[in-house]
Amino acid sequence: MAYGQAALSARGPGAALNFPVERVQESLRALALGGGAGAAGSPVLALKSRHSKRKRRKKSEIAAAVAAAAAAANGAASGRSKSKSAAAAE
Incomplete structure (x- = not known):
């Protein structure tokens, strides 16, 4: 059809x-x-x-998803570095 x-x-x-x-x-x-x-x-x-x-998907939706993924990756990376520095201080 x-x-x-x-x-x-x-x-x-x-x-x-x-x-x-x-x-x-x-x-x-x-x-x-x-x-x-x-x-x-x-x-x-x-x-x-x-x-x-x-x-x-629209380009704006893709850009928002990429930005959210980058923010999540940066947040996870900063969380790991903080925990490493806290462990080193002990």
Whole structure:
């Protein structure tokens, strides 16, 4: 069905489909994409994101995760150095 949706969106009703055109158009309407170009952008890109198994994170989310990991690593490293200096003082 995903192939049919993409083919119909990209090539129009003349595309070779695995399902009847009416059924593919109905599935596109269910996705709120219509039979042609969607108002929100390319229907092919919308279908690709809908059927994608891998979900991409935004760059801001990745940067926040990296900063949190670095802060945690710095906190753990400073905790180890404090415990070493306390053990040396005893």
